[in-house]
Amino acid sequence: MQALGERYLRFQKALDGAPLPAALVDLAAFDRNLARLLAPVVAAGKTLRVASKSVRVPALLRRALAAKGARGVMTYCAKETLALAEDGFEDLLLAYPTVQRSDQEALVAASKRTTVSVVCDAVEQLEALSSVAGVAGVEGRVIAEVDLGFRPVGDTVHLGVRRSPLRTATDIAAFADRVARTPHLRFCGVMGYEAHIAGLGDSFAGKQIVSAARRALKVRAQREVERTRGEIATVLRARGHAIETYNGGGSGSVDWTSREPWLTEVTAGSGLLDSHLFDHYQDIRFEPAAYFALQVVRRPKAGMVTCLGGGFVASGQAGVDRLPIPALPEGCALLPLEGAGEVQTPVVLPAGVEVALGEPIFFRHAKAGELAEHFAEYHLIDGARVELAPTYRGRGWCFLG
Numbered sequence: 246m247q248a249l250g251e252r253y254l255r256f257q258k259a260l261d262g263a264p265l266p267a268a269l270v271d272l273a274a275f276d277r278n279l280a281r282l283l284a285p286v287v288a289a290g291k292t293l294r295v296a297s298k299s300v301r302v303p304a305l306l307r308r309a310l311a312a313k314g315a316r317g318v319m320t321y322c323a324k325e326t327l328a329l330a331e332d333g334f335e336d337l338l339l340a341y342p343t344v345q346r347s348d349q350e351a352l353v354a355a356s357k358r359t360t361v362s363v364v365c366d367a368v369e370q371l372e373a374l375s376s377v378a379g380v381a382g383v384e385g386r387v388i389a390e391v392d393l394g395f396r397p398v399g400d401t402v403h404l405g406v407r408r409s410p411l412r413t414a415t416d417i418a419a420f421a422d423r424v425a426r427t428p429h430l431r432f433c434g435v436m437g438y439e440a441h442i443a444g445l446g447d448s449f450a451g452k453q454i455v456s457a458a459r460r461a462l463k464v465r466a467q468r469e470v471e472r473t474r475g476e477i478a479t480v481l482r483a484r485g486h487a488i489e490t491y492n493g494g495g496s497g498s499v500d501w502t503s504r505e506p507w508l509t510e511v512t513a514g515s516g517l518l519d520s521h522l523f524d525h526y527q528d529i530r531f532e533p534a535a536y537f538a539l540q541v542v543r544r545p546k547a548g549m550v551t552c553l554g555g556g557f558v559a560s561g562q563a564g565v566d567r568l569p570i571p572a573l574p575e576g577c578a579l580l581p582l583e584g585a586g587e588v589q590t591p592v593v594l595p596a597g598v599e600v601a602l603g604e605p606i607f608f609r610h611a612k613a614g615e616l617a618e619h620f621a622e623y624h625l626i627d628g629a630r631v632e633l634a635p636t637y638r639g640r641g642w643c644f645l646g
C-alpha cells in the first residue's frame with residue numbers, strides 16, 4: 246500500500262467512494278501556485294489578472310481573486326463575460342475579439358454591471374461594438390492587441406500564435422487614433438501576449454539540444470518583445486493616448502514580464518492548476534493541483550490495468566504531449582499504441598505497485614482549463630474537507646461548444 250504514495254492515498258480518501266470519473270483540485274497546491282505567480286507581480290507593483298479560460302470554475306476564480314495583488318479576470322467569450330458579471334465578478338477583459346451582434350449585446354449588458362474592456366485589432370470589431378454601445382448608451386472600452394510573434398527572417402518564419410495584424414508601435418498608434426475617432430468607444434490600452442515564450446517548454450529530460458535551442462530562442466524573442474512593447478508605450482504617450490491597462494504575460498513568463506516597466510498587469514491562469522504542459526520549464530515550476538480520477542476496471546495482464554474513460558486530449562498542434570498523463574501512483578505510463586482512449590485507457594503500473602479493480606488512477610490533463618469541459622463539478626480538497634464546486638459546464642455554461 247505504501248508504494249501508492251502519500252498523495253494517492255490522500256486523494257483516494259478525499260474522493261471516498263465518489264462516482265468515477267471525478268475531477269479534483271488540491272487547494273493547498275493551488276494556493277502555493279497562486280503565491281508563486283503573485284510574488285513577482287506584486288514585487289513589481291503590478292496586478293495579476295486571472296485567465297478564466299485556464300480555470301473555468303467560478304469558485305476557483307474567486308479564490309484566486311481574493312488574494313492581495315490579484316485583480317480582474319481575462320475572459321475568453323462575450324457571453325462568458327456577461328455570465329461572470331452577473332455572478333458579481335469585476336473588471337473583466339475579454340481577450341478574444343468577436344463581431345457577432347449577440348456578443349456585443351452581451352458585452353454591453355455586462356458593462357452595465359462592471360468595468361468591461363474588449364480586445365480588438367480590426368475596424369470591423371470596432372464598428373460592431375460601437376453600434377451596439379451607441380444604442381445602449383454605454384462607452385465601449387477598447388484594448389488594442391499587438392502581435393508579438395518572433396520573425397527572425399522577415400515574414401517567412403513566424404514563431405508565435407497568429408492573433409492580431411497589428412505588429413508595430415505605428416500600427417497600434419494608428420489603431421488607437423481610429424478607436425478615438427469611433428463614436429461610443431474609448432481607447433483604454435494595449436495587450437501584448439508573448440505566447441511563443443510563455444507557452445514554450447524549454448527543459449526536457451534527455452533532450453538537451455532541443456532544450457538549449459529553445460532557451461536560446463526565448464532569450465532572443467524576449468528582447469524583441471520588450472523592445473516592441475516599450476516602443477508602443479513611448480509612441481502612444483507621444484500621441485497623447487493614455488494607457489490605462491497594459492497587459493502582457495502568461496504563467497510561463499510571469500517573472501520577466503512582471504519586470505517590464507511599461508506593463509501595468511500580468512495575466513496567468515494555467516500555473517494555478519499546473520497542467521502537465523507546464524512540467525518542462527527551466528525557470529518556473531508549479532505544483533500539480535488538478536487531477537481526474539478514473540476507475541480501474543480491468544487487469545489485462547500482470548502489471549497493467551485498464552481504466553474506464555480518459556480520452557481527454559488537449560487542443561493545439563496534435564501530438565503525444567496533448568494526451569493526459571497517469572500521474573498517481575507515480576511511475577504509471579500510457580501504452581504508446583493506445584494512448585488515452587474514449588472509453589478505455591490502459592495503464593502500465595510501476596514494478597511493485599498494485600491498484601485493485603474499482604480503485605482510482607489519477608491523471609493530469611495537458612491543459613488547465615479544458616479539463617473543466619469534461620466535468621460538471623470539481624472536488625475541492627482542503628485538508629480533510631472536500632467541497633463540490635460547479636465548473637462552467639456544471640453551471641450550464643458552454644461557450645465555445
Ligand SMILES: Cc1ncc(COP(=O)(O)O)c(C=O)c1O
Pocket residue numbers: 296299340438443493494495496497512513514515516
Ligand atoms: C491573451 C492571453 N494572455 C495570457 C494567457 C496566459 O494564460 P496561462 O497563464 O493560462 O498560460 C493566455 C492564454 O492562452 C492568453 O490567451
